[in-house]
Amino acid sequence: MLFITGPLYSGKRTFAARFGGRQIFDVQTLAAAAPDLEKLADELAAYDVVIATEIGGGIVPMDAGERTAREAAGRLACLLAARADCVVELFCGLPTVLKGELPEC
Template identity: 35%
Template sequence: MTFITGGAYQGKTEFAINNFEFFEREIADGSAEIEILLSAKCIRNFENFVYAVTESGRNAVTAAEAILSQNPDVVIIMNEVGGGIIPLERSERKKREAAGQTGCMLAEKAETVVRLVCGIPTVLKGKL
């Protein structure tokens, strides 16, 4: 599994398309049905999956691990979302915390972790 992260609009999806063998139409959004996520070559906006799972009261880390066990070669793209002010709303805090925890798990399990800033990739773990 490859994990690509970075802030919003930093060129993450473009980087994935240019460096892996899939087309834009083969990329699923994190908000897609679970069946789609289990077979997708790439999942972007993975934070949407984390938010939906968290809203339903389940553990996002466990749910994400379930995807990885069935789809071990997936490329996961998730926004870095912990950089701002802690949200006032409790539900927003929970979702943001879940994204951080899920990101740590993904980075730990990934062979390669890449972070994009201004469209420039930095390999944080492994090799491209």
């Protein structure tokens, strides 16, 4: 599984399109409602490409529910990175491989 992360509008979907396969986007939104993040990570790892938007780099929300959702999204990203063959962070359309090697396109 290829796991791609990065901030909003950084080119993640455009970058992922070159790899094809089964892809799922915006998985960070699934984390808050998931009763079991390990199980969710296992289910998502069945995809060829998983994309999550990094949401933990800004101002910490005042609302406790939003903080909890952000925490869950970060924990899910860690679980996905552990399961991934390759982890890529995209920033300004530029990929940085954090783990493994990019698969052939």
